[in-house]
Amino acid sequence: xxxxxxxxxxxxxxxxxxxxxxxxxxxxxxxxxxxxxxxxxxxxxxxxxxxxxxxxxxxxxxxxxxxxxxxxxxxxxxxxxxxxxxxxxxxxxxxxxxxxxxxxxxx
Numbered sequence: 001x002x003x004x005x006x007x008x009x010x011x012x013x014x015x016x017x018x019x020x021x022x023x024x025x026x027x028x029x030x031x032x033x034x035x036x037x038x039x040x041x042x043x044x045x046x047x048x049x050x051x052x053x054x055x056x057x058x059x060x061x062x063x064x065x066x067x068x069x070x071x072x073x074x075x076x077x078x079x080x081x082x083x084x085x086x087x088x089x090x091x092x093x094x095x096x097x098x099x100x101x102x103x104x105x106x107x
Contacts, residue, residue, distance in 0.1 A: 003101075003105050004102065004105060004106075007098050007101055007102045007105070008102070010098055011095060011098050011099075011102075014091050014094055014095050014098070015095075017087075017091050018088065018091055021084045021087060021088055021091075022080075022081075022084055023077075023080075023081045023084060024081055024082075024084045024085040024088055025059070025078060025081040025082055025085060026059050026060070026082065026085055027057055027058055027059030027060075027078075027082060028057070028058050028059075028082075029055065029056070029057055029058075029070075029075060029078060029079055029082070030055075030056050030058070031052070031053040031054070031055060031056070032052055032053060032054050032056055033047075033050035033051060033052035033053055033054075034050055034051055034052055034054065035050055035051070036051055054069050055069065055070045055071070055072065055074070055075040056068070056069055056070070057069075057070050057074075057075070057078050
């Protein structure tokens, strides 16, 4: 098998992986505890009495940081979509590398 055919086959496999990825998103997830602001609540003085945990998703939208509170189910989905985005970036990097090898191998 020629090198061009081998590179083309690898490239096609990467394209199929992209087709199988599913939803993607960027950002980060964190679990936070917070004060409620009520003067009578002990959470203001005692860090162990703070409310939560709350699931927070933070991302950039048009250069601004946007934060949303998510349910446990939404957090689980978002975590998968962030991982999918990381996989997509890795696949694209591999495709770029194969493309360079293909171009350099042309005669």
